[in-house]
Amino acid sequence: MPESVPPSSGPVPRADGVPVSERLSGLVSLVEGPSGFVPLADGSSGLVSPAGGDPGFVPLAEVVRSGFVESVHFGSAVGLAPDGAAVVARGRVGAPVLPRSSAKPFQALGCLLSGADLHGPRLAIAAGSHTGEDFHVRLVAEMLGEAGLGFDALGCPVDWPEDEATRHGLIRNGLPASRERMNCSGKHAAMLTASVASGWAVDSYLDAAHPVQRRIQAVVEELSGEKTAHVAIDGCGAPLFGLSLTGLARAVQGLVRAEPGSAPRAVADAMREYPEYVGGTGHVNTSLMRALPGALAKGGAEGVLVVALATGHAAAVKVIDGSPRATTAIALAVLRAAGGDVAAAAEFTTVPVLGGGLPVGEIHVLEEK
Template structure:
């Protein structure tokens, strides 16, 4: 097993203050390994990066959606902005359900202005505001349309979740032997970083329902994440890029020709993901000069309200 490698460094006042370690794998268009750093072959929990696979499982089960924007929301980790909340609520309402049917935990919007407005209106934590409510609304819609029970839709043995496990195993090429519970309450399946990169490559290179999931996300990047979020910036800046972050410093991406990457920051640092994502795109030869990507390529370190340092990818970390 290879040890995690230094991927991101914090430099302040000319001093290298700290390093975020991690593992990464980059695939060529034909699926061969281009770069492998750290441990990319042991099981890990990919968190929300597998939401596109869960959305694909819903389509394969028979979910019908009138608008692919709802499919994008079903694969999202959204900000809880008003447009996200309203669309999730509408998906539930079309199937005779309301917020009480959701089994994700109550939360406040991630987006600060939306959270302030939410609280100013007298609302407390709610399930619709939780960043996974779009996925859970789509899961409930699938259950209603297929005649499956809704009260236990998060049970790992529910047909919905068995289908999700099968899709994750199929696209990743990994045996799924470890299952736990994600932060939103849904089953979470362990795969390798290499398997995660293969999963994303499969989404962009396949036809039919897998491509439909990828296309929905790429067409509606704001619904996948929201204002000032890495996924929104990445998919807005690079035409055809599929990108999805996950908690604990996980990120997966795929370009239209099948080049793909998966990254795990060992200490779970979310602020390290943006710089690594942009560096991956540079390694693939993509143009990263857009304002959206410049904004996340280096994270400023402030002192007294002014920039005094930077969080950046370690030079040469990705080859």
């Protein structure tokens, strides 16, 4: 059993001993209100405070079992027309969210603009959350090897692959979890190769003030049209730049609407051409992009998803309880309401609820009344 960590009033260290406070220094200061949430421009908080009040989230989907509404997912969702107009807005779509892995396409773009040799599958895996299969790991090894680096340079945590068959195979063969199997290793490899290409330090590439992270922040702000609302540390250890849900939808729309041959368009094209590197076997983002040719889909932890169609329609979803199980259905409903054609993805519009292994209900989207 791991030893317990005694309480401390000092800075919280990362696994490599670097305090989180140092990694965030020199960028956006963290401002906390009484409830610990980031104040908005109007003085309110991004979420409901312990004292109560209207959080601004609306019911987006409900879980029905045998005709009984068992659970309801609340959150916010926004849909953009091809011209960028927000034609669907449910909940507080202007409030800050942490995009989590939905930000990976923008992080990949920042690495590309910083000199990383990213193209085709390399660019897709840099923008993806892969399932840790062998073909993913081989590509990460190739990217790092060409930069003179190994898996030990990765700053993401050790993890098991998300792909069940691969995970079971490793366990049967007595092989351990590893950094390269972690779903963010492609992004981290891109950040490292960008640092090598530009002559920047590699041991501090996860610091928020590192040049590659500053470039990524600039990309997020330019595509979203917003200043960073909050800086956090993502689950993989990389800096994460908060923005509104509308800004997130606008940013991904900017990738699919960019001029052919441009760097932003290269990211979108790579993800759509190689969806197996964005996710992997059985991954919902991969399956959705295959069902909707020309679509770009990228989910993130804690109930975040962004989807853009080739036509320029875009949707961003945040389910506030953090569950991802209804996000794809919600995003498709928002895209349809915004005028997008998602008929080819009908199989994703509801989620079956099982009882004894058989369907006894469904998770379905609640349409705005």
